[in-house]
Amino acid sequence: xxxxxxxxxxxDEPQLTRVLRTGLKSRGYDxxxxxxxxxxxxxxxDWHPDLVITDLAMPNVxxxxxxxxxxxxxxxxxxxxxxKGEEKTKVEALDLxxxxxxxxxxxxDELLARVRASLRRASAPAxxxxxxxxxxxxxxxxxxxxxxxxxxxxxxHLTPKEFDLLVYFIKHSGKVLTxxxxxxxxxGGNYVEQNEYLRVFVGNLRKKIEPDASSPRYxxxxxxxxxxxxxxEH
Amino acid sequence: xxxSVLDQRWTGYVAAALSVGALTVLLKTVSSHVNAATVSLAxxxxxxxxxxxxxSLPALAASILAMLCFNFFFLPPFGTFEIAATDNWIALLAFxxxxxxxxxxxxxxxxxxxxxxxxxxxxxRLYAELRDAFExxxxxxxxxxxxxxxxxxxxxxxHDLRTPLTSIKASITTLLDEVRGRVDSEPRVALDxxxxxxxxxxxxxxxxxxSRFINGLIELARIEAGELQLRRRLGAVDxxxxxxxxRAEPITRNHRVELEIEKELPGxxxxxxAVSEVVYTLVDNAAKYSPKGSTIRIIARxxxxxxxxxxxxxxxxxxxxxxxxxxxxxxxxxxxxxxxxSREPTGTGMGLAIAKGIxxxxxxxxxxxSGRNGKGTRVLFTLPIGDDExxxxxxxxxxxxxxx
Numbered sequence: 023x024x025x026x027x028x029x030x031x032x033x034d035e036p037q038l039t040r041v042l043r044t045g046l047k048s049r050g051y052d053x054x055x056x057x058x059x060x061x062x063x064x065x066x067x068d069w070h071p072d073l074v075i076t077d078l079a080m081p082n083v084x085x086x087x088x089x090x091x092x093x094x095x096x097x098x099x100x101x102x103x104x105x106k107g108e109e110k111t112k113v114e115a116l117d118l119x120x121x122x123x124x125x126x127x128x129x130x131d132e133l134l135a136r137v138r139a140s141l142r143r144a145s146a147p148a149x150x151x152x153x154x155x156x157x158x159x160x161x162x163x164x165x166x167x168x169x170x171x172x173x174x175x176x177x178x179h180l181t182p183k184e185f186d187l188l189v190y191f192i193k194h195s196g197k198v199l200t201x202x203x204x205x206x207x208x209x210g211g212n213y214v215e216q217n218e219y220l221r222v223f224v225g226n227l228r229k230k231i232e233p234d235a236s237s238p239r240y241x242x243x244x245x246x247x248x249x250x251x252x253x254x255e256h
Numbered sequence: 257x258x259x260s261v262l263d264q265r266w267t268g269y270v271a272a273a274l275s276v277g278a279l280t281v282l283l284k285t286v287s288s289h290v291n292a293a294t295v296s297l298a299x300x301x302x303x304x305x306x307x308x309x310x311x312s313l314p315a316l317a318a319s320i321l322a323m324l325c326f327n328f329f330f331l332p333p334f335g336t337f338e339i340a341a342t343d344n345w346i347a348l349l350a351f352x353x354x355x356x357x358x359x360x361x362x363x364x365x366x367x368x369x370x371x372x373x374x375x376x377x378x379x380x381r382l383y384a385e386l387r388d389a390f391e392x393x394x395x396x397x398x399x400x401x402x403x404x405x406x407x408x409x410x411x412x413x414x415h416d417l418r419t420p421l422t423s424i425k426a427s428i429t430t431l432l433d434e435v436r437g438r439v440d441s442e443p444r445v446a447l448d449x450x451x452x453x454x455x456x457x458x459x460x461x462x463x464x465x466x467s468r469f470i471n472g473l474i475e476l477a478r479i480e481a482g483e484l485q486l487r488r489r490l491g492a493v494d495x496x497x498x499x500x501x502x503r504a505e506p507i508t509r510n511h512r513v514e515l516e517i518e519k520e521l522p523g524x525x526x527x528x529x530a531v532s533e534v535v536y537t538l539v540d541n542a543a544k545y546s547p548k549g550s551t552i553r554i555i556a557r558x559x560x561x562x563x564x565x566x567x568x569x570x571x572x573x574x575x576x577x578x579x580x581x582x583x584x585x586x587x588x589x590x591x592x593x594x595x596x597x598s599r600e601p602t603g604t605g606m607g608l609a610i611a612k613g614i615x616x617x618x619x620x621x622x623x624x625x626s627g628r629n630g631k632g633t634r635v636l637f638t639l640p641i642g643d644d645e646x647x648x649x650x651x652x653x654x655x656x657x658x659x660x
Binding site: 035037038040041042044045047048079105106107126127128129130131133 | 462
């Protein structure tokens with residue numbers, strides 16, 4: 023990291039922003055804090071951070087509304103701080119475009135790992151979707167024109183839907199994808215409640231790409247929320 | 257069951273036979289004093305009686321039997337069913353028709369009355385059933401409401417426990433990382449001494465906050481269970497206030513504190529420590545929710561002959577009318593509604609609930625008004641004035657010893 027990555031922390035709990043500011047600064051990040059969604063949104067417009075960490079329950083403009091407003095103007099990675107019991111809100115935030123979440127109380131390592139992953143994803147060279155014909159990510163190599171996929175240089179045969187699903191996963195590696203997001207992306211808006219659809223396809227896909235489908239290492243389950251794709255280290 | 261129905265049916269006929277027989281015997285013995293008209297009326301009356309008691313068929317039997325007896329015993333020639341005079345034939349026929357008709361009419365009246373009665377009973381039964389069903393439903397609703405309330409309280413409690421825990425966990429893991437020197441593809445952890453101290457301060461403060469919260473929970477539970485143990489004795493208002501103020505000194509440093517205590521106030525029969533806690537809570541709130549440099553006033557005055565009125569007033573933003581009751585609910589915080597923006601840690605949401613519990617345990621009342629000129633917040637409460645006795649030095653000492 024040549025430049026210090028800029029992180030905006032939005033939380034109404036002053037003690038926690040104090041700790042996060044210190045914890046993140048000690049890892050070389052440039053940190054600013056805001057006490058609610060409104061102040062957070064203003065700070066974002068003024069400072070253009072590389073990543074936003076936000077609490078969900080806040081006075082005035084809450085975390086959900088902040089996600090909505092940020093997504094309307096930016097693709098900045100967003101990590102949501104949520105608590106047990108806030109699952110519904112957390113899924114809503116992810117549906118609205120948040121990238122990841124950390125459940126309170128959390129160790130600083132866990133948060134830092136999510137921060138690194140989100141920043142890495144965001145700084146990955148932007149692929150030009152129109153001209154790009156191959157995808158390379160971790161153990162996966164995809165030829166988008168011939169629709170061929172290899173994992174660890176081993177060719178795999180996929181149905182068209184399985185292929186689309188895997189490509190979507192690869193393109194969104196590391197990000198938590200809710201059931202709703204995946205269904206809407208692959209089957210369209212009418213299917214967003216059909217979780218079992220998705221389960222069947224993910225199950226089939228795992229049988230074909232995972233070394234051990236019963237303990238998957240690429241397509242990871244986020245219980246009650248959705249899936250996260252880890253392409254593995256090549 | 258079937259046998260008794262059968263019995264009941266036969267009872268009507270037996271009663272018809274017996275009553276007609278008995279009446280005939282009675283009338284026969286006094287036959288020299290009664291004429292045929294009297295006899296027929298008496299027998300008719302008997303038919304009516306049978307009809308109202310046992311219904312139409314026994315009444316019919318009674319009518320026929322009465323007609324036969326009337327003919328046999330009272331229409332000449334006596335002792336036979338023959339009838340000499342034509343007008344007696346007509347009388348007998350008239351008797352029979354009257355008896356049967358009257359019997360059937362009164363039997364049907366009885367049936368209708370019975371039907372009406374059973375209808376009324378059915379309605380009563382349905383009403384009772386409906387009422388029971390309604391009671392069960394409203395009980396279930398109340399239970400559901402209380403479950404909802406419980407889960408809302410649980411949410412509030414877990415939030416208040418988790419928030420400091422989150423800060424503690426994040427601080428301690430930051431410190432641990434530094435101690436262990438872990439460097440997973442990160443720039444080397446660099447915590448200077450100041451930052452370390454800051455992390456430890458957070459841990460210290462948040463542990464205190466957790467501890468305060470848990471103490472509050474325990475006190476609240478005690479109040480709600482009616483187990484608040486008051487050590488009531490005669491105490492002086494100014495002492496109670498000065499004890500609260502000296503405890504609140506660190507939090508009121510940035511405010512001006514004014515006392516408005518009436519002269520020559522009588523003593524109050526209260527638990528001094530508990531009441532001092534109430535005053536402290538109110539001062540704490542006033543300091544928390546009013547701007548630095550503003551004035552906090554402590555009030556104590558007589559209110560009538562039996563009550564003492566005490567309170568705390570601030571120059572903060574005040575509390576909206578519709579929230580003035582709710583702020584005494586446990587875990588309710590006016591600031592959550594965005595009334596006040598404060599960078600200071602907010603309270604536990606239990607202070608006023610506990611204060612209310614303490615005041616009410618003293619048979620007092622607590623309420624909120626606007627401060628002077630309609631601005632700020634004034635929280636007032638009443639306490640009973642102590643007996644008009646002089647503070648007894650020896651008892652005073654004894655009580656003090658007891659507290660120690």
